[in-house]
Amino acid sequence: MKLNGRLTPTFFIGPHLIFFLVFFLLPSITGIYASFTQWNLINDPVWVGGSNYRTILFDTNSTFHHQFINGLKNTLLFVALSVPLLIVIPLLIAVSLEHKKVKMKNLIQAIIYVPGLISISAAALIWGLIFNNQLGVANNLFGVDVAWAATQPYAWIIIIIITLWGGVGGNLIIYRASIHGVSRDLFEAAEMDGAGPIRKFFSVTIPSIRFPLIYTFVMTTAGCFNVFGQPLMMTSGGPNQSTTVLMMYIRDLAFSHGESIAGMASAMAVLLGLVILIISAFQYYLLNRNAS
Amino acid sequence: MANRIDLSKYVAYLFLLIACFLWVVPLIFGVSTSFRSQTEVVNVGFRLLPVNWVVENYMGVLNNTSTAPILKWLWNSVFIATSHALLVVAMVAITAYGYTRLTFKGRDTLFFVLLAISLFPGVVNLIPSYKIIDTLGWVNTPWAMIFPGLAGMGNLFLVRQFMLGIPKELDECAKIDGANDFRIFYSIILPLVRPVLIVVFLFSFTGSWNDFLWPVIVYTDVNKMPITAGLLLLQDIYGNYRMIGQLMASALIAIIPTVLLFLFAQKHFVKSINLNAGLKG
Numbered sequence: 001m002k003l004n005g006r007l008t009p010t011f012f013i014g015p016h017l018i019f020f021l022v023f024f025l026l027p028s029i030t031g032i033y034a035s036f037t038q039w040n041l042i043n044d045p046v047w048v049g050g051s052n053y054r055t056i057l058f059d060t061n062s063t064f065h066h067q068f069i070n071g072l073k074n075t076l077l078f079v080a081l082s083v084p085l086l087i088v089i090p091l092l093i094a095v096s097l098e099h100k101k102v103k104m105k106n107l108i109q110a111i112i113y114v115p116g117l118i119s120i121s122a123a124a125l126i127w128g129l130i131f132n133n134q135l136g137v138a139n140n141l142f143g144v145d146v147a148w149a150a151t152q153p154y155a156w157i158i159i160i161i162i163t164l165w166g167g168v169g170g171n172l173i174i175y176r177a178s179i180h181g182v183s184r185d186l187f188e189a190a191e192m193d194g195a196g197p198i199r200k201f202f203s204v205t206i207p208s209i210r211f212p213l214i215y216t217f218v219m220t221t222a223g224c225f226n227v228f229g230q231p232l233m234m235t236s237g238g239p240n241q242s243t244t245v246l247m248m249y250i251r252d253l254a255f256s257h258g259e260s261i262a263g264m265a266s267a268m269a270v271l272l273g274l275v276i277l278i279i280s281a282f283q284y285y286l287l288n289r290n291a292s
Numbered sequence: 293m294a295n296r297i298d299l300s301k302y303v304a305y306l307f308l309l310i311a312c313f314l315w316v317v318p319l320i321f322g323v324s325t326s327f328r329s330q331t332e333v334v335n336v337g338f339r340l341l342p343v344n345w346v347v348e349n350y351m352g353v354l355n356n357t358s359t360a361p362i363l364k365w366l367w368n369s370v371f372i373a374t375s376h377a378l379l380v381v382a383m384v385a386i387t388a389y390g391y392t393r394l395t396f397k398g399r400d401t402l403f404f405v406l407l408a409i410s411l412f413p414g415v416v417n418l419i420p421s422y423k424i425i426d427t428l429g430w431v432n433t434p435w436a437m438i439f440p441g442l443a444g445m446g447n448l449f450l451v452r453q454f455m456l457g458i459p460k461e462l463d464e465c466a467k468i469d470g471a472n473d474f475r476i477f478y479s480i481i482l483p484l485v486r487p488v489l490i491v492v493f494l495f496s497f498t499g500s501w502n503d504f505l506w507p508v509i510v511y512t513d514v515n516k517m518p519i520t521a522g523l524l525l526l527q528d529i530y531g532n533y534r535m536i537g538q539l540m541a542s543a544l545i546a547i548i549p550t551v552l553l554f555l556f557a558q559k560h561f562v563k564s565i566n567l568n569a570g571l572k573g
Contacts, residue, residue: 008473009399012390016383016448020406023443027417027424028409034420041423093311096304108308110558112315117550119502121523125543126322132533135333137321165315173562197300226415229504233524247415247505254419255509262419273413 035267041260052267064264067253068271071246075272078231078245079224081156082163086220087213090168094175095201109176113169120166124233127162131234149235155243159230171216178209214287218280225276246272326350326540333536349537353545360529362542364515365522368434369501370549372518376438377496381489383442388451388485389477393463403452410445422509432513437500447492454488455481490560498550519546 035052037045056068093112097105115123130137131148139145148154186208190200206213228247231237237244246268253265320340325333326349328342353362391403421440422431430436458481466476504520511517514525523546530538554561 009390009394009396012394012473012477013387013402016387016442017406019383019439019443020410020445022424023421023440024417025409027420028412030420030423031416031418041419041426089311092307096307099301099304101301102304102308106558106562108312109562110554111312113561114551114554115315115319117498117502117554118547119520119523119550120504121520122543122546125523125526125539126318128527128533129325129536129540130318130321132536135533135536165318168315177562222413225413226505233527250415250418251505251509255422262423266416266419269415269418273416276413276415 031266032270034263035270037263037266039260039263039266041254041262045263048263052264053271056264056267056271064253064268067249068246068268070241071244071249071268072272072275074231074243075225075227075246077156078159078163078227079221081160082167082224082227083217083221085160085164086167086171086224087217089164090172091175091213093168093172094179095205097176098179109169109172112172115165116167116169118166120162120229121233123162123166124230127158127165127234131158150239152239152242155235155239158234159243162230162234163224163227167220171220174212174216175209178212179205182208214284217287218283221283222276222280225272225279322540322543326537326544328537330535330537349541350545352535353538353541356529356538359514360522360526360542361515362519362522362545365517365519366545366549368516369518369520369546372434372437373497373500375434376441376500377493379438379442380444380447380496381493384447384451384492385482385485385489386477387448388455389473389481391448391452392455393476393481394473407445407449418505418509425510431510432516434516436510437503437507437518440506441496441500447496451485451488451492454485458484487560487563490557491563494553494557494560497553501550522546 034045036047036049037052038048039045052064055062055064057065059065096102097108102108128149129135131154133139133145133147136148138148146154148158182205186204187200190204195203226247227245228251231243231245232248235243237248250265250268250272253261253268324339324341327345327347329344329346329348332343353360357363391399425431425436425440428435430439462480463476466480471479501518502520503518507518507521508524511521514522523542526539526542527533530536530542533539
């Protein structure tokens with residue numbers, strides 16, 4: 001009986017613990033270790049100290065340095081362009097939906113949410129049709145002749161458009177639920193004090209949904225740093241690698257058809273991970289402090 | 293005053309109308325192009341609906357089993373997403389029980405240590421995860437997509453929060469009646485957490501179905517991959533948008549299962565987030 005009592009926790013939490021160790025903790029530690037090695041995914045990794053990091057960060061003659069700088073620059077550009085829109089657009093839609101006189105709220109919400117349930121590869125095929133330079137709808141509509149995926153800034157524009165199309169719905173639902181949870185009394189009190197819709201938005205809505213805003217801001221940013229599918233499918237990283245993001249270089253170095261350079265790729269992954277960690281922590285600190 | 297309120301109504305409607313239009317029109321174009329003949333696609337230009345509805349694109353896609361076995365991809369995705377989601381639900385329910393209803397030393401500390409570790413950016417473990425899958429002999433097998441996701445902490449956190457809300461007295465009564473933990477878990481707790489488990493199932497299913505980076509890495513065998521990875525190949529197979537009807541038909545075949553799931557379970561998708569926001573807000 002006593003033995004049984006001790007074994008019970010092992011049965012309930014043991015399996016998950018094993019999976020966590022094998023598929024999260026072990027690979028995370030190995031990933032950091034591998035970043036200090038030369039590794040081709042087949043033989044054992046060979047310790048080279050900080051050499052990968054020196055090459056990536058400082059060796060201006062190395063292609064790895066150029067790939068990292070270009071990939072990071074493009075990733076940061078993507079984050080800077082998409083995150084504000086992924087916060088503001090769903091917020092405006094949520095507020096519009098909360099308007100007392102607006103009807104068919106759930107239908108509208110569903111229309112905007114459904115693209116988020118479509119895989120990036122399927123979504124990219126559909127948007128590829130719209131921005132196709134021969135048969136495309138966009139060129140017909142605007143009466144222009146643009147090779148969208150192969151010309152800047154259009155390459156970025158189509159990547160951002162497909163990101164918004166799929167990404168707005170998730171945050172929209174979080175904002176709607178949060179605004180719904182705000183007490184009606186607050187809005188009515190503000191109305192009695194003569195506050196218009198804009199004033200109510202900034203003085204009641206925004207402060208009341210502070211936590212969901214911080215949460216979506218941090219999560220959306222971290223998610224955008226891992227961008228991969230949109231540029232791969234829409235532009236193949238072009239033109240001239242101007243939309244090749246860091247995840248694409250990491251994948252190519254580790255898994256492309258030639259010899260794997262998994263050690264170097266791991267160092268880039270650790271650097272990207274660090275950037276994500278630092279920016280998330282900074283965002284959280286900044287927003288939480290300013291809001292309280 | 294009355295004017296101002298009315299104006300805000302029109303602004304809201306205008307904004308929503310534009311949003312709905314922009315969000316739905318690409319889908320309509322995708323669907324209508326999948327039902328156009330190749331000659332119509334090339335010649336007609338800008339038209340919302342097909343002149344003649346044809347199913348030749350779908351026939352072409354379904355018959356091309358040699359280079360693009362889309363039915364096989366579809367089956368792979370169904371198998372992977374269903375098994376993954378079921379296993380996640382089982383694992384999360386059992387584990388959350390352990391972290392909420394059992395008492396053992398360091399229980400909450402252990403949970404929060406795992407939670408803190410899980411916030412570490414996933415990009416770092418990507419390459420070693422592949423190595424582990426390779427070592428296990430799971431490259432080009434469904435297991436590569438079914439099992440690693442079971443390590444996650446997000447769903448576990450959600451279900452644990454939910455279980456913490458169930459009164460302890462329920463377990464104690466059952467214990468006095470002679471029930472052991474397995475019995476309490478199965479007969480008392482499990483039925484009570486069913487709503488949140490449905491949510492976990494839906495999100496695990498759609499998450500697995502739409503995963504892209506990982507399948508692109510672990511599947512090289514055309515017959516073994518799920519449909520998201522397959523669609524990447526199609527861009528080349530259907531001549532980089534020369535057979536545009538076939539591309540649209542394939543994309544829509546890949547979309548249908550998750551969109552149908554949403555239409556049937558819309559309530560749960562939306563309620564889940566309510567619950568989510570309720571916890572966090």
